[in-house]
Amino acid sequence: MPQIINNINTLKNNIMKKSVVLIAFTVMSAISVMAQTNTYFTRTGHVSFFSKMPIENIEAHNRQVSCMFDISTGEFAYKVLIKSFEFEKALMQEHFNENYLHSEKYPKAVFEGKVVNLKAVNFAKDGVYDVEVEGVMEIHGVKKSIKEKGKIEVKAGKITTKAVFFVALKDYNIKNDKLENIAENIQVTVDVVMEPYQR
Amino acid sequence: MTFNFKIVGSIGILFCLLLGSGSLRAQGLLDQLEEETKKDEPKREPVMATFKGTRLINGHSVEMPAKGELLFIISHRFGKLSSGLYELIGLDQATIRWGFEYSPTNWLNIGVGRSTYMKTYDGFIKAKVLKQSKGKKPIPLSMVLLAGASIHSLKWQDKSRENYFTSRMDYYFQIMMARKFTERFSLQIMPSMVHKNLVAKANESNDVFSLGIGGRYKVSNRIAIMAEYHWLVPGQRLPTVNGLQPRSPLAIGVDIETGGHVFQIQLTNAQAMFEKGYIAETTGNFFKGDIHLGFNITRTFSFRKFEPKKPKKIRG
Numbered sequence: 001m002p003q004i005i006n007n008i009n010t011l012k013n014n015i016m017k018k019s020v021v022l023i024a025f026t027v028m029s030a031i032s033v034m035a036q037t038n039t040y041f042t043r044t045g046h047v048s049f050f051s052k053m054p055i056e057n058i059e060a061h062n063r064q065v066s067c068m069f070d071i072s073t074g075e076f077a078y079k080v081l082i083k084s085f086e087f088e089k090a091l092m093q094e095h096f097n098e099n100y101l102h103s104e105k106y107p108k109a110v111f112e113g114k115v116v117n118l119k120a121v122n123f124a125k126d127g128v129y130d131v132e133v134e135g136v137m138e139i140h141g142v143k144k145s146i147k148e149k150g151k152i153e154v155k156a157g158k159i160t161t162k163a164v165f166f167v168a169l170k171d172y173n174i175k176n177d178k179l180e181n182i183a184e185n186i187q188v189t190v191d192v193v194m195e196p197y198q199r
Numbered sequence: 200m201t202f203n204f205k206i207v208g209s210i211g212i213l214f215c216l217l218l219g220s221g222s223l224r225a226q227g228l229l230d231q232l233e234e235e236t237k238k239d240e241p242k243r244e245p246v247m248a249t250f251k252g253t254r255l256i257n258g259h260s261v262e263m264p265a266k267g268e269l270l271f272i273i274s275h276r277f278g279k280l281s282s283g284l285y286e287l288i289g290l291d292q293a294t295i296r297w298g299f300e301y302s303p304t305n306w307l308n309i310g311v312g313r314s315t316y317m318k319t320y321d322g323f324i325k326a327k328v329l330k331q332s333k334g335k336k337p338i339p340l341s342m343v344l345l346a347g348a349s350i351h352s353l354k355w356q357d358k359s360r361e362n363y364f365t366s367r368m369d370y371y372f373q374i375m376m377a378r379k380f381t382e383r384f385s386l387q388i389m390p391s392m393v394h395k396n397l398v399a400k401a402n403e404s405n406d407v408f409s410l411g412i413g414g415r416y417k418v419s420n421r422i423a424i425m426a427e428y429h430w431l432v433p434g435q436r437l438p439t440v441n442g443l444q445p446r447s448p449l450a451i452g453v454d455i456e457t458g459g460h461v462f463q464i465q466l467t468n469a470q471a472m473f474e475k476g477y478i479a480e481t482t483g484n485f486f487k488g489d490i491h492l493g494f495n496i497t498r499t500f501s502f503r504k505f506e507p508k509k510p511k512k513i514r515g
Contacts, residue, residue, distance in 0.1 A: 043236055066236040068228050077229035079236060083244070089501045090265030091459055094248050099420045104382065112229045177420075181458070 038072040040159045045192030047080055049167075051183040058092060058182065060085040067192045069159060071123050074115035076133075076161070078192070081108050100174055100182075101140055109139040121152050128153045133163075139172040150190070163190040243334040249341060249379040250387075252461040252497055253300060253308075255413040256427045256450040257469050257477045260387060261341045261377040263300075263308040263325055267503025270300040272312075274472045274495040281488030289491065296472035316471040323347030323371075323474075331378060345373040349475050366397040371474035373411075383417040391429065393479045398438035407479040408432045409447070415454065423454040425463070429478050440480045448481040463495040 045065035051058040064084040069076040082103035087093040097103040113135015115121070121129040134147040150163030166185045169176050176182055250260040253270060264270045274296045278289030286292060298312025298321075308325040329342040348370050355362045371394070377387035389411040398405055413427035427450045431437065437445050452465030468485040469477035472495075483489025 041232075041235065043239055064239070066232055066239070068232045068235070070228060075228050077227075077232045079229075079232055081240070089459070089499070090268060091499055095458075098248055110229060112227075 038070055039197040040069045040071065040194035041197035042067055042192060042194045045078070045190075045194075047078075047192070048189045049085075050187045050189070051181075052187070053181040053183055055181045058087070060087045060093075060096065062086070065190075065192060067161070067194060068197065069161065069194055071118075071121075071159070074118035076111075076113060076115070076135075078111040078190075079108055080110070083107065099177070106139075106141045109137070111135055111137045115152070116147075121154070123154055123159070126155050137167075139167070140174050142172040144171055158193055158195055160193045161190060162192075164188070241334060243332045243336050243338075246331040246333060246341075246379050249331065249377050249385045250415055251423060251454045251456050252463060252495070254463065254495055254497075255387065255415075256425055256452045256463065256465045256495075257448060257467060257472060258389065258411060258413070258427060258429070258474070259323075259325065259343075259345055259373065259375060260413070261327075261343045261375050263327060263343070264302045264499060265503075266302050266305045267501065268302060269500045269502060270497055271297075271500070272300065272495060272497045273297045274493065276467070276470050276472065276491040276493035278491065279483060279488065280490045280492070294470055294472075312473060314471060314473055314476065316473075316476050317351040317353055319349050319351045319471075319473065319476070321347060321349035321473040321475075340376050340378040343375045343377075345371075345375065345474075347371050347474060349473055368396050369475040369479075370394045370396075371478070373474065384414070386412070386414045388412050389429075391474065391478055393475050395438055395475065395479060399442075400439070402436060403438040404436040405438070406435075407437060407445070408435060409478050421456045423456075425452040425454055425465070426450070427452075431478075438479065440482050443482040445479055446481050446484060448477050449485045459499045461495075461497045463497075465493050465495075466490050467493060 043066040044063060045067050046061065046063050047065045048059065048061045062080055062085045065078060065080050067076065067078045082101050083097060085093065085096065087096065113133055116132045116134055118131075120131060129152045131150055131152050132147065133150055134145070136143050137146050138144075148163055148165045150161060153160040153162065165188055167188050168185050169182075170184070176184060248262075250262045252260065253262050253264065254260060254272070254274075276294050278286050278292030280288045282289050282292070294315045296312050296314040296316070298310055300308055300310035302308045306327040308327075309323070310325070311320070311322045313320055324346050326344045327341070328344060329338055329340065331341040332338040348368060350367050350369075352367065371391060373389050373391040375387055375389040377385060379385045391409050391411060393407040393409075395405050395407070409429040409431050411427065411429040413425070415423045415425050417423045427448075429448050431445060431447045439445070446468065448467060448469035450465050450467035450469065452463055452467075455462040455464070467477075468483035468489050468491070469481040470483070470491055471477045471480060483491070
């Protein structure tokens with residue numbers, strides 16, 4: 001008889017232990033789910049730029065742009081590795097890295113900021129929303145506060161940020177060479193698709 | 200009691216987790232992004248542009264056109280400065296070479312050329328064995344192998360004698376090792392062997408061995424100072440050229456780069472612009488004014504289709 005009671009006690013104890021572990025897990029995963037859904041992330045975003053000149057147009061694409069976006073606060077951060085820009089001609093790419101952006105010294109460009117009118121976006125509903133962002137852009141080692149307009153597209157659980165804006169070379173201390181045909185203002189196109197961030 | 204202890208422990212762990220995620224929140228989004236993408240950054244990165252052109256001055260550099268790119272090169276050497284006013288210090292005379300270089304892949308380059316010097320056709324293959332890289336697993340230098348042949352097409356001087364086609368041919372082999380030490384300074388070492396099928400006398404060697412060294416120093420983004428020297432290893436029975444003993448070719452020059460062009464202007468005692476010619480048949484004495492003013496101009500044409508890298512599949 002005492003042995004049976006003892007056995008039952010052990011059983012009880014085991015169930016209790018398991019349920020505690022179970023509860024702990026549920027709470028933990030709930031917390032991590034809550035943390036997850038707020039942040040969106042990608043490492044394969046697309047940023048391109050275009051220099052329009054009468055003699056030669058220059059175009060480059062970077063499909064390895066990483067970005068994090070917190071939809072609860074509207075804060076975001078983009079990171080662009082300069083060397084990952086691909087050009088039509090290998091020489092353009094070499095000159096871009098060596099003579100203009102000095103990518104050995106300044107390997108990346110970053111843009112950190114926030115969406116000003118976050119309330120305009122309903123992340124629970126698919127659609128395209130006009131937004132205004134402001135933040136600090138760092139290119140070629142020069143930081144500059146900027147304010148630009150863009151779009152946020154919510155679709156099937158993914159968030160796409162889109163923007164087209166101009167960057168003036170002189171703002172970032174990038175010396176333009178009169179011998180080459182490069183526009184003073186470069187058109188930059190951002191098209192970054194993000195998915196919920198999973199750690 | 201154990202039971203209670205477990206609960207306390209669990210709560211403790213939970214608390215720590217909460218705190219942990221709290222501190223994560225306080226961390227900037229950019230830092231978090233850096234943390235997440237740190238492992239994506241390449242472990243090994245090739246070093247770009249050891250030299251501006253595919254030629255140091257007379258000879259090849261470790262640079263090759265990128266995959267799918269065609270390079271047109273035209274080189275020109277005037278006569279000797281020492282030839283006096285009658286020849287307007289050599290400007291009345293000129294020898295040229297023009298040629299094409301094409302890279303079917305990023306590590307292989309083939310080229311052909313034609314020189315006025317002995318009406319010579321030349322062809323070569325360049326293969327990249329090592330590419331100087333930095334990062335976690337660096338490669339300290341670039342290494343490129345060069346093999347080529349040249350065929351002169353002059354009329355035979357003595358038609359009564361039996362002349363073989365192979366007597367028109369010469370071969371050359373070179374190993375180039377280069378390192379970009381700083382943004383401005385690069386150095387290349389290149390031992391070479393030239394084999395001449397036909398030499399003037401029986402006691403002359405058919406093979407010419409040389410040890411070359413060349414370098415560049417960039418003075419600005421677009422301008423670099425160049426030097427190149429091929430030391431003919433002493434003790435060889437060097438094949439004579441029109442009865443003259445060959446000398447080691449020396450060259451100094453300036454590289455100017457604009458867009459798709461590279462201009463090279465140089466002073467050298469060599470007249471020919473292909474390996475057999477400048478390594479084995481330079482007879483001018485640089486220090487006695489047997490200097491040729493010259494230039495190389497290269498223009499790159501791109502034939503590859505512009506296809507930016509397809510997006511990678513997202514991990515996770």
